[in-house]
Amino acid sequence: MTSExxxxxxxxxxxxxxxxxxxxxxxxxxxxxxxxxxxxxxxxRAGTTKTALYRRWSGKAELVHDVAFSRMTRLPPSSGEVADDIRTLVDSARELFASPVTRAALPGLISDMAADPELAVRVHAGFAEVFGALRERLVVAVERGEVHPDVDPDRLIEAVGGAAMLHALLLVDGQRFDATWAAQLSALVVHGVVR
Structure with missing residues (x-):
């Protein structure tokens, strides 16, 4: 009998x-x-048993992954403007990593992902699904010459997600992960650094 x-x-x-x-x-x-x-x-706290939890999740790391990242939704369709799509990516990353739940989960999940390759694969797959539409849009933008030809869509998504994650980890209690950060990162990504 198969597991399904x-x-x-x-x-x-x-x-x-x-x-x-x-x-x-x-x-x-x-x-x-x-x-x-x-x-x-x-x-x-949920009014159930540990057995019920373990029927659904293999352990704490998998459960916390679902709690922290289940709110991720696919980005909206492309606006037709690459700069606007990048701003949407940055805003979405900020919203995800500004959440108190995600911020509380990050340090432990990062540690557990290093020790559990299957968990790491699940996390990566979730992000790939969420940002898949943007990746496709960036591939087209490169082909059309709207962005530099050496821009790799996956590296751009990693750069934005990594920046948001690092910022969330470095925030001190009481500090807000505000829209100013998103505007500054968007400007950095869209306009670059060197004149």
């Missing part, structure tokens, strides 16, 4: 438990941080 068939046998999963667990984990991440977060505490 095995998963379909028996009672269907209760979506209310999924929602309660994700909400509890998000609250607790912000309250206690990644290191102190436990599956047992999440289950208790």
């Amino acid at each position: 068939v095995a998963e379909s046998v028996g009672r269907p999963r209760d979506a209310r438990i999924d929602s309660a667990v994700l909400a509890a984990a998000a609250e607790m991440l912000v309250d206690v941080g990644y290191r102190k977060l436990t599956m047992a505490a999440i289950a208790e």
Whole structure:
């Protein structure tokens, strides 16, 4: 029996438990941080059992990944202007990494991704899906000569995502991840550094 068939046998999963667990984990991440977060505490706050959690997620890292990055949505269709599309990418990265939940999850997830190649693959796949439309737009822009021919779309997406992640990690408690950062990074990416 394949795993797909095995998963379909028996009672269907209760979506209310999924929602309660994700909400509890998000609250607790912000309250206690990644290191102190436990599956047992999440289950208790969600009003369910650890067994129910482990039926859905292999462990804390996978659950926190879903909590932190499940809000990622595909970027809107291209505006037709490369500069506007880049600003949209930067704004989306800022929104994701400015979230208190994402900021609380990042240090632990980065550590766990280094130790768990499968988790790293899932995280990368999620970002690839979200930014896929922009990547396609940038490929066309390079072909049309709208951007420098040596611009690699994947490196641009990594540069923006990496800048947002680093900024989120360096913020001190109480500091805001505001729109000024997004405007400054957009200007840097669109206009470059050297005159």
